[in-house]
Amino acid sequence: MRVVTIVGARPQFIKAAPVSTALRQQHDEFLVHTGQHYDDDMSRIFFDELHIPRPDINLNVGSGTHAAQTAQILQGIEQVLVDNHPDAVILYGDTNSTLAGAMTASKLNVPIVHVEAGLRSFNRMMPEEINRILTDRVSTICACPTQHAIKLLASEGITEGVHFTGDVMFDAVLKFRQIAVQTSTIGQRVSLDDEYCLLTLHRAENTDSCDRLTAIVTALIASKVRIIFPVHPRTRNRLMQFGLWDRLKCSNFIHLIEPVGYLDMQTLTQHAHKVLTDSGGLQKEAYFLHVPCITLRDETEWVETVDDGWNCLAGAQHDLIVQQMRNFQPDHAQQQHYGDGHASEKIVEVMERYFG
Ligand code: UD1
Ligand code: UDP
Numbered sequence: 001m002r003v004v005t006i007v008g009a010r011p012q013f014i015k016a017a018p019v020s021t022a023l024r025q026q027h028d029e030f031l032v033h034t035g036q037h038y039d040d041d042m043s044r045i046f047f048d049e050l051h052i053p054r055p056d057i058n059l060n061v062g063s064g065t066h067a068a069q070t071a072q073i074l075q076g077i078e079q080v081l082v083d084n085h086p087d088a089v090i091l092y093g094d095t096n097s098t099l100a101g102a103m104t105a106s107k108l109n110v111p112i113v114h115v116e117a118g119l120r121s122f123n124r125m126m127p128e129e130i131n132r133i134l135t136d137r138v139s140t141i142c143a144c145p146t147q148h149a150i151k152l153l154a155s156e157g158i159t160e161g162v163h164f165t166g167d168v169m170f171d172a173v174l175k176f177r178q179i180a181v182q183t184s185t186i187g188q189r190v191s192l193d194d195e196y197c198l199l200t201l202h203r204a205e206n207t208d209s210c211d212r213l214t215a216i217v218t219a220l221i222a223s224k225v226r227i228i229f230p231v232h233p234r235t236r237n238r239l240m241q242f243g244l245w246d247r248l249k250c251s252n253f254i255h256l257i258e259p260v261g262y263l264d265m266q267t268l269t270q271h272a273h274k275v276l277t278d279s280g281g282l283q284k285e286a287y288f289l290h291v292p293c294i295t296l297r298d299e300t301e302w303v304e305t306v307d308d309g310w311n312c313l314a315g316a317q318h319d320l321i322v323q324q325m326r327n328f329q330p331d332h333a334q335q336q337h338y339g340d341g342h343a344s345e346k347i348v349e350v351m352e353r354y355f356g
Contacts (some may be wrong), residue, residue, distance in 0.1 A: 001027040001355050002175050004086040004110075006033030006077060008061075008097030011169075012283045013046035014262055015092045015115060018215060018344040020052060021228030023090075027348070029053070030084050034073045034097040035060040045261040050176070063182075066096060066127060073100035081108050087355040088113050092133060092281075094128035106138035115168060118149025118158075119280075120283035120322050121303040125205065128280075141354060143347045145169075146337050148303060165346040166339015169281055173266065173288045174341040187267070191226055197225055197325060198272035198291075199277050202232035206296060210242045212316035216296055216331060217244045219321035220254060220269040220276075227254045227276070228268060274325065283311055287334065294324045306339040 004024060007016050016031075024031050033055035037043045046052065059076035061069055077100060081089070082174035089105040090113045091098045098114075105112050117136050121129050136142055136158060144150045145167035153162050186192070199220070206212050217239070221228055229248075231239070239245040248254050260268065266285070269275060275286040278296045283305055286293035293311040309332035314320045339346075 001351060002030070002084065003027060003088050003090055003231075003351070004030045004032060004080060004084055005090040006097060006101040007055075007092060008035065008036030008073070009093075009095045010037050010042050010046065010259075011279075012092040012095065012097065013043065013052060014050065014172055014281065015168045016090075018051050018168055018175060018309070019090065019115065019347055021094075022344040022348045023351075024053070025348075029040035030057075030080070030086065031055045031240050032077065032080055033058040034076065034100070035062055036069065036073070036095060038062055039259075041259045041261070042233065049263050050172075051087075057109045070096045070100045070103075073097055074104050077101055077104040078108070079081040081105060082108055083157045086110060088140070088351060090115060091139075092116060094119065094132040094135070096127070096131065099131040101140050102135040111140035111355065112138060113141040113143060113347065114139040115143045115295050115347060116145055118144045118146075118153040118162070120152050121299050121301050123299055127204065127326065128322065143343075143350065145339070145343065146304060148337075162345075163350050164339075165350065166341070166343035167284065168343045168347070169284055170255060170288055170338040171341050171344050172262075173285055176263065177266055177270065177289070181270070184263045184267035186260060186264035190257065192227060192267070192271040195273045196255075197227050197274045197276050198268050199227050199229040199276045200232065200282055201229075201235050201277070201296065203278040206278050206316060207235050208240040209316075213238060213242055213244060215316045215318045216321065217248060219318040219325075221247065221251050222318070223322045223325045224253065225325050228252060228257065228272075230257050230260045230265070230268075232259060274328065276325070284338065288338070290334070292328055292330050294321065294328055296321070308332050308334055308337075310334060
């Protein structure tokens with residue numbers, strides 16, 4: 001098979017790492033980086049640490065409005081697909097890079113493999129919800145991380161080409177967690193021995209709302225809990241714009257650090273007392289690593305983590321966040337919702353059946 005893979009944002013590099021390894025055993029992959037994320041600590045570090053092959057092309061689209069960014073990616077990808085004649089295109093998750101890949105490939109009649117298909121938040125205010133609904137609709141193969149995702153697709157009438165593969169982020173955690181323990185140097189920069197919560201925040205619904213961001217920040221400060229916070233560039237900008245950056249900096253138990261690489265992040269997660277996040281990927285990683293998670297959103301796509309009692313939704317509710325930071329404790333055993341750690345190989349096997 002000759003496959004074009006399209007990635008552009010931090011979580012997509014991580015998801016692509018195990019799949020690229022499995023695919024390249026026997027097949028040709030042409031790797032497109034759209035350039036949606038471009039800072040070294042949002043992009044290059046993941047290629048280095050996870051041994052992802054260098055992109056064959058970087059479209060260098062950078063940041064912009066949804067329309068501008070998506071349009072630039074559309075144009076860039078069209079030429080790549082015309083030049084490469086792939087048997088299939090692999091897309092990951094729900095970013096603007098995913099949607100642009102889906103629109104271009106479907107118009108050129110190139111079959112799409114959507115990895116992490118069938119996720120729904122039922123909140124159409126989220127750009128990601130629009131991106132994933134549209135991408136699932138035009139995909140030839142929907143590679144679902146959970147059985148729940150298969151049910152959600154069925155409820156929308158999507159039943160053909162739907163496969164349960166398991167979650168590729170689970171593959172990545174299993175593959176790299178030991179390497180993280182051996183090689184990460186994050187413990188030299190922040191103490192992992194003193195109890196802490198690990199925080200990440202970047203969802204537009206939180207960062208672009210002054211009210212929500214203020215409620216979250218004041219809750220963090222009020223909790224008086226030690227927090228390690230690798231700050232996404234979008235969030236840094238908004239914290240500064242809303243006058244919240246200095247308040248966080250002044251509190252001597254909140255450690256603001258630059259975004260970290262995957263191995264440092266796994267180490268920080270493994271040692272954390274709790275995780276606080278609005279990230280999709282980190283909610284799952286907390287679950288995989290048996291760390292309680294407080295999700296700073298009103299809903300989640302990863303419902304299994306909540307049903308099992310390892311994740312709770314606190315939204316941007318000041319009092320609830322403080323209370324959950326103090327009291328939340330999982331009270332159930334975990335189940336194996338996310339596959340057996342071989343989702344990547346399963347995805348390649350399914351592709352071979354269709355396109356091989
Ligand atoms: C994007 C995805 C989101 C995903 C997240 C992962 C969309 C609509 N959103 O959100 O689903 O969860 O990536 O992290 O595709 N910026 C930099 N340097 C960078 C990248 C971004 O400074 O390398 C800043 C820019 O100011 C930019 C802002 O972050 O405008 C937002 O970046 P963008 O890629 O548009 O969205 P994310 O919030 O990163
Ligand atoms: N991550 C990382 N460094 C950081 C923050 C997150 O390596 O400073 C990893 C995290 O462990 C997970 C992925 O990035 O594997 C999640 O990406 P993000 O939260 O940006 O996006 P989402 O999953 O919400 O789409």
